[in-house]
Amino acid sequence: MNLFKKTIVFPAVFLCIGSGLPAQSASRHMLQLDMNSTGIKIQPTMYGVFFEDINQAADGGLYAELIKNRSFEFNEPLMGWKQPKTQYQSENPDSGYATVFSNPDKTNHNYVRISVNNDKVYQLVNEGFRGIGIRKEAYYDFSGILSKGEGNISAVKAELLDENNKVVSSAVIEIKDSGWHKYSAVMKASETVEKGKLRLTFTGKGTLMMDMISLFPQDTWKGRKGGLRKDLVQKLYDLEPGFIRFPGGCIVEGRTLANRYQWKKTIGDVADRELIINRWNTEFAHRSSPDYFQTFGLGFMEYFQLAEDLGAAPLPILSCGMACQFNTGELAGLEELDPYVQDALDLIEFANGDPAATKWGKLRAELGHPEPFHLKFIGVGNEQWGPDYIDRYAIFEQAIHSKYPEISIVSGSGPYSDGEYFEYGWKELKKLNPQLIDEHYYKSPQWFLENAARYDGYSRSGPKVFAGEYAAHSGSGNYGSKRNNWEAALSEAAFMTGLERNADVVCMSSYAPLFAHIDNWQWAPDLIWFNNLQSYATPSYYVQQLFSLNKGTDLLRIRENGKAMIGQQKLYASAVKDMLKKEVIIKIVNVDDQDKEAEIIADHLAVGKKMSKTVLTALKPDQTNTFGQENIVPKEYGEPIKKRKIFTAIPAKSLVILKMKYR
Numbered sequence: 163m164n165l166f167k168k169t170i171v172f173p174a175v176f177l178c179i180g181s182g183l184p185a186q187s188a189s190r191h192m193l194q195l196d197m198n199s200t201g202i203k204i205q206p207t208m209y210g211v212f213f214e215d216i217n218q219a220a221d222g223g224l225y226a227e228l229i230k231n232r233s234f235e236f237n238e239p240l241m242g243w244k245q246p247k248t249q250y251q252s253e254n255p256d257s258g259y260a261t262v263f264s265n266p267d268k269t270n271h272n273y274v275r276i277s278v279n280n281d282k283v284y285q286l287v288n289e290g291f292r293g294i295g296i297r298k299e300a301y302y303d304f305s306g307i308l309s310k311g312e313g314n315i316s317a318v319k320a321e322l323l324d325e326n327n328k329v330v331s332s333a334v335i336e337i338k339d340s341g342w343h344k345y346s347a348v349m350k351a352s353e354t355v356e357k358g359k360l361r362l363t364f365t366g367k368g369t370l371m372m373d374m375i376s377l378f379p380q381d382t383w384k385g386r387k388g389g390l391r392k393d394l395v396q397k398l399y400d401l402e403p404g405f406i407r408f409p410g411g412c413i414v415e416g417r418t419l420a421n422r423y424q425w426k427k428t429i430g431d432v433a434d435r436e437l438i439i440n441r442w443n444t445e446f447a448h449r450s451s452p453d454y455f456q457t458f459g460l461g462f463m464e465y466f467q468l469a470e471d472l473g474a475a476p477l478p479i480l481s482c483g484m485a486c487q488f489n490t491g492e493l494a495g496l497e498e499l500d501p502y503v504q505d506a507l508d509l510i511e512f513a514n515g516d517p518a519a520t521k522w523g524k525l526r527a528e529l530g531h532p533e534p535f536h537l538k539f540i541g542v543g544n545e546q547w548g549p550d551y552i553d554r555y556a557i558f559e560q561a562i563h564s565k566y567p568e569i570s571i572v573s574g575s576g577p578y579s580d581g582e583y584f585e586y587g588w589k590e591l592k593k594l595n596p597q598l599i600d601e602h603y604y605k606s607p608q609w610f611l612e613n614a615a616r617y618d619g620y621s622r623s624g625p626k627v628f629a630g631e632y633a634a635h636s637g638s639g640n641y642g643s644k645r646n647n648w649e650a651a652l653s654e655a656a657f658m659t660g661l662e663r664n665a666d667v668v669c670m671s672s673y674a675p676l677f678a679h680i681d682n683w684q685w686a687p688d689l690i691w692f693n694n695l696q697s698y699a700t701p702s703y704y705v706q707q708l709f710s711l712n713k714g715t716d717l718l719r720i721r722e723n724g725k726a727m728i729g730q731q732k733l734y735a736s737a738v739k740d741m742l743k744k745e746v747i748i749k750i751v752n753v754d755d756q757d758k759e760a761e762i763i764a765d766h767l768a769v770g771k772k773m774s775k776t777v778l779t780a781l782k783p784d785q786t787n788t789f790g791q792e793n794i795v796p797k798e799y800g801e802p803i804k805k806r807k808i809f810t811a812i813p814a815k816s817l818v819i820l821k822m823k824y825r
């Protein structure tokens with residue numbers, strides 16, 4: 163996969179960059195690069211991703227199921243389903259109806275009974291997740307678990323419709339006998355439709371019981387049946403993430419403990435995974451999403467598989483017995499904590515345990531993955547704060563490390579970047595020797611620029627930092643994808659030079675949130691936006707990608723006038739060596755609205771005749787990318803190195819990556 167769109171012809175605006183000649187007005191900066199190793203390794207986990215089911219990221223997003231409320235389990239069991247009246251039906255109002263039945267003893271409680279009085283007239287229509295995305299010439303697997311009742315219903319016709327109810331695909335399932343059976347058919351679409359529907363009609367009269375009505379594209383990631391949406395996983399893959407943190411975020415905690423994420427309920431047959439309301443469903447009145455549920459089709463087995471596919475270390479986060487403190491703050495008493503702790507211990511065994519000798523390892527093998535998932539990290543709680551968290555963390559820590567001393571535990575410093583809760587969390591956690599402390603900050607671009615030195619003063623002997631959720635929030639208000647503008651991304655790039663410069667303290671970092679559906683988002687900005695057919699990468703995505711793909715293996719020092727570059731003269735920089743590829747990589751961020759010239763001065767940098775230069779910039783700070791129009795993308799150039807001098811232009815408001823061989 164070609165990651166960057168390579169420019170062959172240099173556009174006029176980049177003429178001075180491409181040729182290496184400085185623009186006349188640019189100020190000159192002499193940057194000293196120290197080729198002696200700092201002894202600081204860049205961890206393979208330095209740049210990762212954080213996946214949470216927010217903004218329709220799982221159902222209707224990464225999880226490629228196209229039918230909303232496929233098992234009639236939503237609080238309103240027919241939500242997402244309509245029984246439109248045809249002209250014939252209005253004349254014959256009794257032509258059919260749907261009734262929901264419920265069995266409280268099962269995890270998949272509900273099924274629907276269709277009563278059909280007029281052959282081929284009654285219709286049941288599913289609207290999908292804000293519509294169903296259908297691609298011309300693509301194949302779809304339609305299925306349902308059905309049981310014939312009274313009468314003579316002999317067939318179900320499934321049709322995919324466009325926005326005007328024109329049929330673009332059709333398949334018929336013959337119903338053979340009574341009893342619950344899975345029926346399936348392959349459908350091929352004749353048109354591309356962004357907001358299609360599925361319509362079911364019935365041949366004969368009588369009753370038919372239905373459950374798990376499902377439609378999947380065949381073209382999923384790695385072609386897996388019932389799998390993940392290919393373009394979205396590809397975007398993650400192209401980031402080469404060092405880790406994937408999942409499944410949240412606040413959905414780990416739940417608004418109440420009953421609504422928390424419980425991994426054991428998310429594995430095994432998808433039909434038996436008991437769904438719950440997604441906490442983002444009602445979190446924000448201004449972005450209410452009453453049809454937002456978690457079916458757990460994307461469950462822990464799928465998360466581990468995804469991590470393996472991406473070559474990323476899995477980092478599951480578990481509830482520590484505290485519901486979201488912004489909501490109820492419901493607490494499991496210390497004497498009630500055992501099941502929560504046991505979930506953590508069992509999860510480690512599920513991921514790593516011997517498939518023959520351990521209960522949970524055996525289950526993993528039965529689910530199709532006898533090899534271990536090589537879990538090394540586990541998170542205890544998400545954004546908890548105060549003494550209740552410390553008490554619970556201590557119990558988890560003791561239990562996990564007495565059985566699995568090799569596992570690194572990620573603890574949390576709460577939702578704020580500083581202040582009372584943050585200070586208290588750090589002070590108390592340090593006493594418990596955690597390996598990693600997670601920090602979260604959603605702040606203005608100015609804050610990110612001013613905090614590039616945030617970690618310079620952190621203790622080198624204490625816990626390591628996981629910058630687990632961060633994003634620059636440009637402007638205020640609620641204007642969705644527009645918040646993912648260049649101003650925000652550039653400030654994140656400047657800040658990230660500070661993460662990298664402190665790679666001996668910061669071992670993991672991830673932007674948040676990761677995904678957002680353009681018609682059903684609750685939180686913005688987000689790294690990747692998608693609709694039912696397409697997705698696009700934001701400028702922040704490309705910043706993340708440039709750092710991740712150029713993380714190197716060893717930190718170098720780069721300075722101007724003997725000082726780390728943390729915004730003096732509006733320049734930020736970090737540098738690394740890649741010992742395997744024998745490359746030096748320098749990242750320079752110019753937040754000024756003036757071009758700059760940089761001369762790199764280094765002893766023992768035996769450079770060749772050319773270097774690669776990748777530039778990410780935009781015409782205006784409020785510029786964004788959008789569907790089919792990614793204006794802000796990295797552009798890679800080759801630049802000559804003349805007389806062993808590295809001399810190059812750093813355009814106004816840009817991130818520049820210089821890469822050259824060393825001997």
Ligand code: AHR
Nearest residue numbers: 411412413544545674675
């Ligand atoms: O990323 C969105 C939310 O921000 C996360 O769920 C939570 O951890 C933080 O408050």
